Amino acid sequence: MSQDDTENIVVRTDTEENQRVIPYLSFIYHYLINNPLISLFIVPVGVVIFIEAARRINPVDMYNQLLLQYVHQNNLVCVMVCLFLMLFGFGTYCMSQPCPIYLVDYACYKPPSNLKASCEKFLETARRLGYHSESWCNFMGKILEVSGLGDETYVPQSMHEVPQDFSMASARDETEQVIFGSLDNLFSKTFVKAQDVGILIVNCSLFNPIPSLSAVIVNKYKLRDSIKSFNIGGMGCSTGVIAVDLAEKLLQVHRNTYAIVVSTENIQQGAYLGTKKSMVISNCLFRIGGTAILLSNRYQDKQRAKYKLIHIVRTHCGSDDKAYKCVTREEDEAGLLGVSLSKTLMPVAGLALKTNITTLGPFVLPVSEQLRYFITMMVNKYFKCANLKTYVPDFKLAFDHFCIHAGGKAVIDEMEKNLKLSSLHVEPSRMTLHRFGNTSSSSIWYELAYIEAKGRMHKNHLIWQIALGSGFKCNSAVWIALKNVKPSSNDNNPWDDCIDRYPVESK
Template identity: 60%
Template structure:
């Protein structure tokens, strides 16, 4: 078939099917349009699915990242496994009469100083069974560096041995060590003495706090808590003590003789953990720590001040303004602590009184409302700094005699053991069988600088007395009536 014949046949086919071709064009146009629209919709759907999927993945990533940050940086619970208070041997007990007899044998004291010490001692609230180091009881006293080290080792190692006996932990698991002693800071440090004695691990985070007064026990707990927020799955050891040997005053300045009549031998060791598995065997959980520092005020800074008298005898001088300054520090401290622990009703009353005095009763101000902390706490461990300190807080906080019983009895039995006194008080409450699950404890202490510090604990179970509780041999005799 030639080319011309082919062309003719194609032309005839097109002419005969022209009508069909006319109908096919719109159909093809509709088909192409629908296919294009379908492809566009599919493309949009694909893009939307991809967008949604990417958003979903992003949200998952944010959730995972946020959860990781939360679990990494959320405040870790800190538990108190156990603690120990040092009980000195009976041969170191010092009655009032023995104290005065020894003082009379020291040539440095004149008659006026001896009479002053006798009066302070009789009014102090201390009983007949407090303790002093052998270096002070011997005649003549030997306030040497060697004797001071012996006292530090006796107290710290005695408390630590009891603590390790009761907890049975591996000492290599202790990752943080905090030691506080205000007036004795040798080289090597007290913390180094503990590391050396118990062969603690080489990378332990150790701290030695000095010159921070009787409230340093709470400061040490606060520092240990901060360290346990950083270092995972570890124990923190807190040792609180004071050293008398080289800090006994052998002069005649009355303001510097008062500490001789109040401070006695003692110390404590506390074991903390941030491991969740330790909750079941722990006694308490740390809830809050609040620290107040009034050192910017000159009177507050110098109200407890170590210095030398005219005869170059070193001692700690207590100002007549001490109780007033302590009261101001307490007010500042509870202003911060109150909103954390008080029920809403007490907070509303406090705020209403404050607003009323500030804006509506400018000329005739009412006394500031003192919140009822008995609604927030079941037990109070007020630093047994002296009878006046306990009396003032009982009055200021409107406490009942039962709330300050542990403080008064600790002062009577052990004297002012400085930063460790709040632990003797907690031990008293346990020995009396009063610590029930869910009970809240307020430890509050005052110290030079001037500082007021608080720690709040909650009991995780009905707490039994620790092994070798310092009250176990005499708790049946307490409480006793303290002479006015």
């Protein structure tokens, strides 16, 4: 074998060795880049090892000798520089992480007792108004019998009067009473000054006046000129979670401030005066309600906050025509405006829920539940086993409390069935529907207030709020309790005067 052949073998061997080493170096590089916290500790340790190794070896040339001499003379300086770089990098990493979002407190609006409307009174007013024939009043009576609503829900003052006033001024008066009542309660509970609020988000689907509702609040409470205000409309009963999601995103940018989220709905703007069955149903279900929520990204608020936000998962099925059209506000054949509920509403809601929990599951479910779901899904996909249904994970293992949007008895029943919940888990939803009716986007907060009033909320409990809305959307918010929430008569809880009577047997 010639000398040239030997050199070729050596070169080829070195090349093959390099090809083996390069992937490992690439893997290490990408791992360190994707895990900066680890690299922050590895780099200083590597520098220290290099310095120590330099002490032990003999310098081979003048440059190494000068380097070692400098290191020996400035050993303390090198260590301090390494320490500074480590602390600076650690600080930068911490600053880049999302800051925790705390729910300091919230306030649900409780209308005055003169606005209560029993089912019988509701039908009596409908007869007196003359909008509906006796047969249609009987039809509404049957809906109310199976609706799950009790006899202490609230409707606007204009809907107690004959004739009814559907003017813009009347609608504004209804919404302002709810919003101002909620905010006054919130400010008195939290002792937060209006000038300290940096972000304001208001959501109301049907009533969007000019100036906007957010501007009405800014004017009423004289909020600061730099307030970041938003007004969300037309997004249905799930908008409360969307508003919280928007607030969370803004609080990640604007540090050391408060955000207020106001969720409500205008009832008389959604009132339908015609005879189309799919539109009459909404008249029977929706009632006055609203809530104001105070969120904070200030670390000092952790001690007094009730909850911390863990996850928000939003699902939008609007690309499907059936989902998009299942809840719409439109005119009937006579030109009368109302909210139409399609017969496909429940199947669409079930599909939206399935998509939502598929996304949420990996964040909250135990590994055992995720594995069972994955195995059954893969078997059904590749082996087409007709007798094997896809496993529905047991979310009771992940959450302590469930706040399901009180959209109606059928919605709650479907949720209870699909998620395999017990009657105790859906009790807050059923009782909220019974006592306050469908208050749209604020209903999940009345349910949370029910759990608190019952004394069931304890530290580290996980709460799942599930909201459904037009479009069609299913949105989830997950909170963790930071303290034991004790029921208190001074807490202005909307359930204070009636919690001892609940639960009751709903219709």
